[in-house]
Amino acid sequence: MLDYFVSAAVTMLVVLDPPGLAPIFLAVTSGLSTEERRRVAWRSSIIALGILAMFGAIGAPLLAALGITLPAFRIAGGLLLFAISFEMVFGRRTERKSENAEAMMREHHLHHLSVFPLAIPLMAGPGAITAMMLLAGEAKGDPTRLAGLFVITALVVAACLAVYLAAERMNRLLGVTGNAILTRLLGVVLTALAVQFVMDGIRAAFLTG
Template sequence: MDTVLFVEVFVTLFVIMDPVGTVPIFLSLTGGRSQASARRAAWQAVAVSFLVISLFAFFGQQILGYLHISLPALQGAGGLLLLLVALELLTDNEQEPTAAAGTNVALVPLGTPLLAGPGAIVAVMLFVQGIGGLSEFLAVALGVIAVHVCLWASMRYSLPILRVIRESGVLLVTRIAGLLLSAIAVQLVADSVRAFIAGEG
């Protein structure tokens, strides 16, 4: 196995997917749920993220080419979707508590586009394009798997924090998470617009 490539893949995806940074967002989205539901959301989000990234790693260029979608367009769409989620976190949404409680946050926004976002998808696609043999393939695959193990651990062991901070703490974390998520979303859209202006879209 190519150890240097493994470290490069792991560090790159770790920075992009930010396991530590997902903790406040995960806590805010699972604050009103039982421990079992939150644990299930943690592994489901990681599974969805791994599935989406694997799909784009193998078939990303073909999918985007067939649909005539550019990478900046994918990035902009992901940013707008995250911005909608951020606005919900920043504002009180007490009109439909039942619908909110029944929503599977593991799919959207946790699994995608928060974890398997445009940045992570593009990075993996670029790494896959550079694969020249079995050792490189193993390095990229193990790097992706290792990052997802870190993501699962960060969300799984954030549950004790949830028990300590209680409802008022969850409200505070929710507002902070909404602010951070909105900043991430605006950055994604800005990068997308910049790419379109540069003629890359």
């Protein structure tokens, strides 16, 4: 059982990669105040945890019932991530924020940002969801192992939240110019990650087909 818990902890840490989320969080929340960033961090973490817990509990039978394969899920996640990376590279996000300056529109934007791309697909993405379903399957219905898996997942998501909250310090160090450069560079990185998701999905589809 100890081996299972260690394997689950290492797998979820590697898949979610909390330290790697800090610069991406800064990039996609550029232009937000400290309080708004904090709210987005909490919401996205809670949403991601809920999604991962749900897929750990009923993910495999749910996708099977809908006729959705894991490769198709991975391709969809890659395409969604590509859309947001395109906006980051060309500065469309900043333009849209300046156009939607009214309070209610901004609140809507914060809710949207918490769900996409932070909760999905950066935290609860195809890799994390797949890992969660596989680890839940390895538990073979053992309540202790399943409970341990959910606790481990909650702790890893909490680590992501801590990274998000600490990212504000990095934002102050970078300044306006540094954040603009970082947003473009990470947009390119996210584009490559999105393409990799799609390629992995296509490869897996051919192998399973």
